[in-house]
Amino acid sequence: MKKALYLLAGLAFSAQWANAQSLQEAYKDYFRVGVSVNQWEVKAEKEIKEGISYSGAVSLDQTADYEQIAQHFGWVVPENCMKCEVIHPQEGVYDFTLADQLVDKALANGQQVIGHCLIWHSQCPPWFFVDEEGKQVSAEVLKKRMRDHIFTILGHFRGRIVGWDVVNEAFEDNGSLRRSKFYQILGEDFIPLAFQYAHEADPTIELYYNDYSMNKPAKVEGVVNFFRPLVAKGLPIHAIGMQGHMIYGDGDYVQQYTHSIKTIASIGLKSQFTELDLTMLPNPFGFSGANISDQAAYKKAMDPYQDGLPKEKQEQFDQFWLDFFQMLIDNKENVLRATFWCFNDAKSWKNDFPIKGRTDYATLWDRQSKAKPTVQKLIDMAESLEKKNKKEKKSNKN
Numbered sequence: 548m549k550k551a552l553y554l555l556a557g558l559a560f561s562a563q564w565a566n567a568q569s570l571q572e573a574y575k576d577y578f579r580v581g582v583s584v585n586q587w588e589v590k591a592e593k594e595i596k597e598g599i600s601y602s603g604a605v606s607l608d609q610t611a612d613y614e615q616i617a618q619h620f621g622w623v624v625p626e627n628c629m630k631c632e633v634i635h636p637q638e639g640v641y642d643f644t645l646a647d648q649l650v651d652k653a654l655a656n657g658q659q660v661i662g663h664c665l666i667w668h669s670q671c672p673p674w675f676f677v678d679e680e681g682k683q684v685s686a687e688v689l690k691k692r693m694r695d696h697i698f699t700i701l702g703h704f705r706g707r708i709v710g711w712d713v714v715n716e717a718f719e720d721n722g723s724l725r726r727s728k729f730y731q732i733l734g735e736d737f738i739p740l741a742f743q744y745a746h747e748a749d750p751t752i753e754l755y756y757n758d759y760s761m762n763k764p765a766k767v768e769g770v771v772n773f774f775r776p777l778v779a780k781g782l783p784i785h786a787i788g789m790q791g792h793m794i795y796g797d798g799d800y801v802q803q804y805t806h807s808i809k810t811i812a813s814i815g816l817k818s819q820f821t822e823l824d825l826t827m828l829p830n831p832f833g834f835s836g837a838n839i840s841d842q843a844a845y846k847k848a849m850d851p852y853q854d855g856l857p858k859e860k861q862e863q864f865d866q867f868w869l870d871f872f873q874m875l876i877d878n879k880e881n882v883l884r885a886t887f888w889c890f891n892d893a894k895s896w897k898n899d900f901p902i903k904g905r906t907d908y909a910t911l912w913d914r915q916s917k918a919k920p921t922v923q924k925l926i927d928m929a930e931s932l933e934k935k936n937k938k939e940k941k942s943n944k945n
């Protein structure tokens with residue numbers, strides 16, 4: 548009898564510590580885990596029919612991957628289909644086909660969607676900034692276009708998308724404001740205006756600023772100094788997104804991002820990592836950042852792992868993500884979410900950036916959509932931490 552009781556108690560104990568089956572489950576007490584999704588993982592109907600390839604990648608039906616995407620990620624972000632050139636290709640002409648497919652699929656799988664992105668100088672069609680004669684529009688006209696763009700899109704997705712990257716990449720790496728068309732016509736006001744319009748269009752959703760190279764102190768400080776007075780005056784902004792396109796061996800990201808998270812927290816905002824990936828390939832010309840118009844010429848020496856990533860490189864990759872996730876856990880009070888950019892290596896944009904046509908290994912799933920060892924190691928790390936915390940709680944009680 549006594550033995551049976553012990554057995555029952557043991558079973559209850561292990562059930563409580565049951566192994567998490569996914570990244571989102573393992574990290575649920577710390578932050579939300581997400582991934583970007585492209586139309587071929589949802590349903591590439593439109594793309595296949597019209598032969599469109601928004602990112603330059605081959606069009607392929609990868610819908611079979613969605614099962615793993617839904618298992619591991621509670622949040623998805625569209626990789627391309629909500630960008631201006633796709634969703635609003637001409638003035639007043641909106642095309643929600645791909646975006647609706649993605650949102651419907653995510654909601655049907657119990658996931659949440661973050662919108663990416665409303666105001667960005669890249670992947671923004673030229674009509675946005677010129678009149679019928681091709682002359683640059685006035686500040687008033689651009690404001691009206693921004694307002695219409697934001698109101699129409701947020702109106703369309705009302706109740707289905709919980710947060711949006713409102714402004715993307717408005718700063719240079721030295722912390723100064725980028726001289727984009729938005730800036731040239733409206734000055735720095737285009738940033739708070741975009742947040743104001745988004746809040747007016749839908750006061751129920753979260754609004755984010757998003758940028759790359761946010762590990763660089765000059766950049767994060769430039770961004771934070773810009774937003775400090777606006778936040779003090781009540782600007783409707785909920786978090787700052789740091790893209791996190793990283794290059795293996797390029798500096799101490801853990802230490803740098805810890806500094807960035809704390810700097811952002813100093814103005815009362817949370818941080819989120821919005822586009823995580825890690826290139827394992829050589830770095831051309833000390834390149835950094837994610838400015839999509841930066842391109843370097845292909846050289847074979849820059850593409851050394853065409854037949855597979857060596858074992859020691861895979862181990863370095865795994866250790867990198869363990870250290871990175873430990874840093875996120877250590878800063879959990881100030882970190883909202885960690886989102887990976889692209890589900891698998893086959894479809895990762897890093898194969899074509901900043902050099903076209905390389906074989907990179909930047910994501911957590913391999914070219915055959917098989918989880919790399921990294922995934923289980925990340926789950927195990929969270930699990931053992933949970934066990935340790937529970938043990939400590941228990942011994943504190945006694």
Ligand code: XIL
Nearest residue numbers: 601602603626627715790837839896
């Ligand atoms: C990239 C996509 O992954 C590619 O498919 C596309 O060709 C170019 O844009 N910063 C961003 C993302 O905010 O939207 C970019 O996505 C990567 C850099």
